[in-house]
Amino acid sequence: MNNIGPLLIIFLIGVVTKNNLLSAAAGIVMVMGFMNLDQFYPLLARRGIEIGLLFLTTTLLIPFATGNVTLRDIQNTLTSPIGLFAIIGGILGAYLNGQGIDLVQVKPEVIPGILIGVVISVSFFGGVSVGPVMAAGITAVLINIFSK
Numbered sequence: 001m002n003n004i005g006p007l008l009i010i011f012l013i014g015v016v017t018k019n020n021l022l023s024a025a026a027g028i029v030m031v032m033g034f035m036n037l038d039q040f041y042p043l044l045a046r047r048g049i050e051i052g053l054l055f056l057t058t059t060l061l062i063p064f065a066t067g068n069v070t071l072r073d074i075q076n077t078l079t080s081p082i083g084l085f086a087i088i089g090g091i092l093g094a095y096l097n098g099q100g101i102d103l104v105q106v107k108p109e110v111i112p113g114i115l116i117g118v119v120i121s122v123s124f125f126g127g128v129s130v131g132p133v134m135a136a137g138i139t140a141v142l143i144n145i146f147s148k
Helices: 004-016 020-034 038-066 071-079 081-106 108-124 132-146
Strands: none
Touching: 004 020, 004 108, 020 038, 020 108, 071 081, 081 108, 081 132, 108 132
16 A cells, blocks of 8 residues: 555545545545555446446435326426426536546546545535536536637
């Protein structure tokens, strides 16, 4: 485990700022290293976002399974201004997330900046630590705008 320093700093920042997701993620990666499970790093790097999105999407589908969202709700979504805004938000969010995933794969050096931004937002602005991929997408758009 040669690279414990940055992970330990990220873990401690997560603890101090009460960012449980960041602390847990750094802790998991450190424990994997201590247990010589680092051969799984490439798998997580390749499929980790997909696994996370699978669980997130599953969570979002639960209201359909419990009956809290009905066909009538879907119809109202398609015919109301708020519903149409939600559809546009979904389109923009999915597009930005796609741009973010592409960016971190091509330029992983942006990851520390994204993490610092997320920690600042969680610590001082009431942000929620579910947006690193979205933050990467916004970063990608900003890079495209300012590189022209």
